[in-house]
Amino acid sequence: MRSFFMGLGISLMLTGILGMWYIWHHDHREAATLEEYAKLELAVARDEFGGLEGANLSLWDLRYGEAKLLNKAVIFTDSVPLELEAATKQTQTGWQYENKLFVSLPKSALEKILAAKEVRIKFFYDNGQATDLPLGPKELVLWQRKLRW
Numbered sequence: 001m002r003s004f005f006m007g008l009g010i011s012l013m014l015t016g017i018l019g020m021w022y023i024w025h026h027d028h029r030e031a032a033t034l035e036e037y038a039k040l041e042l043a044v045a046r047d048e049f050g051g052l053e054g055a056n057l058s059l060w061d062l063r064y065g066e067a068k069l070l071n072k073a074v075i076f077t078d079s080v081p082l083e084l085e086a087a088t089k090q091t092q093t094g095w096q097y098e099n100k101l102f103v104s105l106p107k108s109a110l111e112k113i114l115a116a117k118e119v120r121i122k123f124f125y126d127n128g129q130a131t132d133l134p135l136g137p138k139e140l141v142l143w144q145r146k147l148r149w
Helices: 002-027 107-115 137-148
Strands: 039-046 052-063 069-077 080-093 096-105 119-125 130-134
Touching: 039 137, 052 107, 052 119, 069 096, 069 107, 080 107, 096 107, 107 137
Parallel strands: none
Antiparallel strands: 039 052, 052 096, 069 080, 069 119, 080 096, 119 130
């Protein structure tokens, strides 16, 4: 009976260690592109003549940690930074926290995105963690097509 409880205790400890490793790994995951890391959506606003007025970028990031997004984002177009104010929201969905970031992109930023060969987005968490990833080539082309329409 003693060996049973010993085995059960060791199993529970190993399960806890592996669970904590998975949670840490997920919250500090590495990705090559932003769309691999989080869900993105770019909504373009046009005037009555079809000209660009602005756009809204929405980003959703699921993680296990309670760290909240800060209300700022930096968009780099060909390594030129543009700091923008953002609106953020965090909701708990089961064991995970869904962090949402909303950024209004001005017309000047959209013109830079249209001409850019690389676009990177950097956003920050209140625990000191920051994520700085480029858009993948396909996503950049998709954004540029949306902007050209």
